[in-house]
Every structure is written in C-alpha cells, then in structure tokens.
Amino acid sequence: MNEIIYRSLLNTLLYLSPSFNVPKVLTFHGISNSRTNRNELSKEVFENFIEYLIQRKFEFYKVSDYFEIIKNPNAVCLTFDDGSFSNYLLGKDYLKPKNVQATFFIPTIIFDKIKGDKIANNYENGCMKEFHVKELYNLGFEIGGHSHYHKLLSELDQNDLIQDIRMCKTILENIICSEINSFAYPYGQRNSYSKLTHEVIKEIGFKFICTQNSTEKKNNNFVIPRIGIDGRDDFNIILKKMKGKGILLNYLLNRKTVHNA
Numbered sequence: 531m532n533e534i535i536y537r538s539l540l541n542t543l544l545y546l547s548p549s550f551n552v553p554k555v556l557t558f559h560g561i562s563n564s565r566t567n568r569n570e571l572s573k574e575v576f577e578n579f580i581e582y583l584i585q586r587k588f589e590f591y592k593v594s595d596y597f598e599i600i601k602n603p604n605a606v607c608l609t610f611d612d613g614s615f616s617n618y619l620l621g622k623d624y625l626k627p628k629n630v631q632a633t634f635f636i637p638t639i640i641f642d643k644i645k646g647d648k649i650a651n652n653y654e655n656g657c658m659k660e661f662h663v664k665e666l667y668n669l670g671f672e673i674g675g676h677s678h679y680h681k682l683l684s685e686l687d688q689n690d691l692i693q694d695i696r697m698c699k700t701i702l703e704n705i706i707c708s709e710i711n712s713f714a715y716p717y718g719q720r721n722s723y724s725k726l727t728h729e730v731i732k733e734i735g736f737k738f739i740c741t742q743n744s745t746e747k748k749n750n751n752f753v754i755p756r757i758g759i760d761g762r763d764d765f766n767i768i769l770k771k772m773k774g775k776g777i778l779l780n781y782l783l784n785r786k787t788v789h790n791a
Contacts, residue, residue: 553605560614592672608632635676635714667706674712718742
C-alpha cells in the first residue's frame with residue numbers, strides 16, 4: 531500500500547475509533563535509523579514515544595504480569611520480536627537506564643550455525659547471540675519464546691509443532707538457566723494459530739501466549755492480544771494505537787499480511 535494512502539486511511543479511522551481502558555501490549559521489531567525493512571521503526575520515533583510515556587507516568591511491565599495489571603489503564607507492555615541485535619542494544623543502552631521493562635521474544639533458529647540452511651543464514655546476520663539473550667535476562671528483562679523455525683505454526687502437523695515449540699523452550703531455558711513462561715506466535719494473526727496450537731503450547735509448559743490479533747477475546751488467563759506497530763507508523767499513529775484507538779483497523783490491516791513478526 532502506498533505510504534501516503536496508508537497514513538491517510540489510518541489516521542482517519544483511528545480518529546473515528548473508540549478507546550479501551552485496558553493495559554496495552556505493543557509489538558515492535560527492529561529499532562534502528564537504518565530502516566532496512568518495513569518492520570524497523572525509526573529510533574527517533576521510538577525514543578520520543580517512550581519519553582512521552584515516562585513523562586505521563588505510564589508504568590512498564592513484562593508480558594507475564596499482564597493478568598495482574600488487567601485493570602490498570604496506565605500499564606504498558608513493550609514486546610520485541612525476532613531477536614534483532616538492535617533490540618539488544620536498545621535494552622542494554624536505552625531501556626535499562628530508564629528503568630523501562632520489556633519482553634523479548636526470540637526465535638531460536640537465530641542461534642543455528644548449520645551451513646546451507648537458508649533460514650538460519652537469513653537470520654544469522656544482525657541477530658542476537660546466546661550471550662546477548664543471557665545478558666538481557668540478567669538485566670531484568672523477560673525472555674519469551676517465538677518458536678524455533680519461525681514458521682506458520684497452524685500449518686505444521688502435530689509432531690512437527692510439538693518438536694518446534696519444545697526445541698524453542700529448551701534452548702532458551704538452557705541459555706538463561708531459568709523457566710520461560712511467555713510465548714508469542716510468529717506472525718500472530720488469526721491464520722497463524724488454532725485450538726491445537728494453543729493446547730500444544732500450554733501442554734509444553736508456557737503460561738502465557740501472545741497473538742497479534744488485537745481483537746482477541748479476553749476470556750481466559752492464557753491468551754494476550756497485542757497491538758502491532760509498523761515501521762511506517764509515526765509518533766501520532768503509535769500513540770493512538772497505544773491508547774486503544776483503531777484496534778479493529780489494526781487487525782484488518784494486518785490479519786492477512788505475513789511478514790517478520
């Protein structure tokens with residue numbers, strides 16, 4: 531979609547949308563001034579947004595705190611998907627000094643060194659190494675699972691699904707020497723999960739699971755809806771999304787889009 535049309539449509543519908551007084555769980559990917567793909571948000575835009583939240587006394591939590599803060603409209607959960615090296619730098623050099631909490635969802639394929647593996651080679655450059663993940667955990671951030679191969683989990687048969695999720699959890703727990711409780715679906719839209727995927731992830735031992743479907747019904751203490759932040763979003767759009775405006779629009783714009791999530 532043309533960026534001018536995207537922004538015009540988004541701003542119009544965000545303005546017409548209602549607000550919802552619940553904690554907001556926001557999904558980011560890379561934060562960088564290089565902006566090498568559509569998911570990377572400008573560092574300047576991100577930092578301006580965080581400064582705005584800090585000045586207005588918003589409170590930052592881990593995803594695993596979500597159901598304990600469900601009635602706190604000033605609560606925000608920042609989440610970062612895919613294990614970008616820029617996320618490591620952001621956590622260590624920017625978020626930690628400001629006492630801003632966050633959850634980092636890691637697809638463990640980024641640690642795979644098998645030569646000739648197209649997926650592994652694609653992820654290898656520009657991603658965290660094991661010791662980066664360990665350092666983030668030691669700094670007090672939450673580490674969550676994001677599958678191993680970063681595939682559409684709803685398309686896997688049950689055996690492959692179990693193997694993928696279990697591998698992710700085992701690798702991450704071995705790295706941080708602690709239990710991993712939170713999981714975020716790759717892509718996360720309605721076509722990326724099912725009743726079976728929910729059941730398998732829960733049986734393997736995850737206590738919380740994030741979708742990218744911001745209209746997800748909040749009828750249990752397991753599934754957490756997130757609001758996706760696009761690399762094209764500016765400060766005003768992010769702020770409106772965070773306040774709950776345009777949740778339905780956010781869902782409609784992203785539900786059929788498969789990208790690095």
